[in-house]
Amino acid sequence: MDKKASPITVAQRLVIRVYPKSHPRGFLGGRAHHMLKLSSLRAPAALAAAAVLAGCSKAVVLNPAGDIAAQQGDLVIKATLLMLIIIVPVIALTLFFAWKYRQSNTANTEEDYDPDWHHSTTLELVIWTVPLMIIIALGALTWIGTHKLDPYRPLDRISATQPLDAQSTPMEVQVVALDWKWLFFYPEQGIATVNELAAPVDRPILFKLTAASTMNAFYVPDLAGMIYAMPGMQTELNAVINQPGVFQGMASHYSGYGFSGMTFKFHGLAQADFDQWVQRAKKEGQPLTSAAYLQLAKPSERDPVQRFASVEDGLYDKVLNRCVEAGKMCMHHMMAIDENGGEAYVRAQGLNLPQDVCTVQNAAQIVAALDARATPATAPALPQ
Numbered sequence: 012m013d014k015k016a017s018p019i020t021v022a023q024r025l026v027i028r029v030y031p032k033s034h035p036r037g038f039l040g041g042r043a044h045h046m047l048k049l050s051s052l053r054a055p056a057a058l059a060a061a062a063v064l065a066g067c068s069k070a071v072v073l074n075p076a077g078d079i080a081a082q083q084g085d086l087v088i089k090a091t092l093l094m095l096i097i098i099v100p101v102i103a104l105t106l107f108f109a110w111k112y113r114q115s116n117t118a119n120t121e122e123d124y125d126p127d128w129h130h131s132t133t134l135e136l137v138i139w140t141v142p143l144m145i146i147i148a149l150g151a152l153t154w155i156g157t158h159k160l161d162p163y164r165p166l167d168r169i170s171a172t173q174p175l176d177a178q179s180t181p182m183e184v185q186v187v188a189l190d191w192k193w194l195f196f197y198p199e200q201g202i203a204t205v206n207e208l209a210a211p212v213d214r215p216i217l218f219k220l221t222a223a224s225t226m227n228a229f230y231v232p233d234l235a236g237m238i239y240a241m242p243g244m245q246t247e248l249n250a251v252i253n254q255p256g257v258f259q260g261m262a263s264h265y266s267g268y269g270f271s272g273m274t275f276k277f278h279g280l281a282q283a284d285f286d287q288w289v290q291r292a293k294k295e296g297q298p299l300t301s302a303a304y305l306q307l308a309k310p311s312e313r314d315p316v317q318r319f320a321s322v323e324d325g326l327y328d329k330v331l332n333r334c335v336e337a338g339k340m341c342m343h344h345m346m347a348i349d350e351n352g353g354e355a356y357v358r359a360q361g362l363n364l365p366q367d368v369c370t371v372q373n374a375a376q377i378v379a380a381l382d383a384r385a386t387p388a389t390a391p392a393l394p395q
Contacts, residue, residue: 076254079235181215188227190310191269205317209278228264269312296320
């Protein structure tokens with residue numbers, strides 16, 4: 012190295028390429044060129060770091076807009092802090108032991124070496140007692156949280172600072188997972204929407220969920236945890252949104268080719284704004300009939316928002332019981348027949364029907380006949 016050249020640090024040796032003296036730039040020229048190149052990378056690196064830090068403000072799970080999601084986020088934080096009670100000391104002691112007992116540490120003497128050491132009561136107590144206490148604490152938090160945040164459990168508060176009004180009733184929203192879109196029924200308002208969900212701020216919401224074909228999962232991170240939607244079954248979710256805004260909703264369970272586009276917007280609105288939204292749907296939308304639903308249920312991807320001004324009576328129940336098609340027996344009728352004895356029950360009612368009673372051709376005939384014949388004196392009526 013040229014004696015007149017300024018010394019370079021180890022870090023600089025790692026980031027610059029040293030040119031030989033024979034190179035046109037020479038040693039110092041090459042060094043200056045690459046230090047300039049390194050400085051030009053600082054701005055993009057700073058922007059990338061800022062983007063990462065900015066992302067922390069969008070950590071929805073830890074900073075949601077709904078009370079249920081906020082309580083779930085608190086559980087995540089508490090569980091993490093409890094686990095760090097073990098993780099941080101273990102990492103710190105690992106580094107400490109590696110430094111203290113390094114080969115070059117001249118402070119260590121032969122007297123410090125004890126190859127026959129094998130037991131320490133104090134150390135055993137720490138090793139076993141602390142993790143046991145943490146496991147007990149985690150178990151208690153999980154048990155309490157699992158029951159308190161049960162999605163089927165009605166809300167007992169609006170937020171940490173706002174109690175639930177005893178006179179308030181939850182707004183029901185019936186959710187159907189289609190291929191590959193979301194359909195929302197509003198029984199109270201008499202409307203339906205596709206890929207758009209809205210609710211008043213600080214009003215409890217009762218979601219009833221099912222699917223038309225493929226199992227899926229409904230998830231609005233700002234609102235509550237994800238919950239499954241399954242064909243022929245109904246799940247429930249109680250939640251509340253506490254802040255106005257537009258929030259992301261999605262399908263969190265892979266359901267086929269169009270899964271990635273199965274998203275929607277959830278609007279948290281003041282009551283007056285929600286009423287206007289409902290009136291706009293009634294003014295702009297078309298009726299949602301069984302025929303319209305069957306067209307809507309056909310697989311499609313990235314569907315735009317649709318609003319329906321009215322909904323055919325009992326359409327959600329037909330979707331749930333898989334009998335939207337004309338003449339198809341509903342699952343709850345079929346299960347009622349099976350519960351009462353199946354074919355024997357049908358024949359006991361005096362119906363001389365074919366062996367296979369679960370066909371499209373005779374489903375309506377069976378249901379109508381059983382409904383007409385079943386009385387409290389003879390047999391329980393089939394549920395509607």
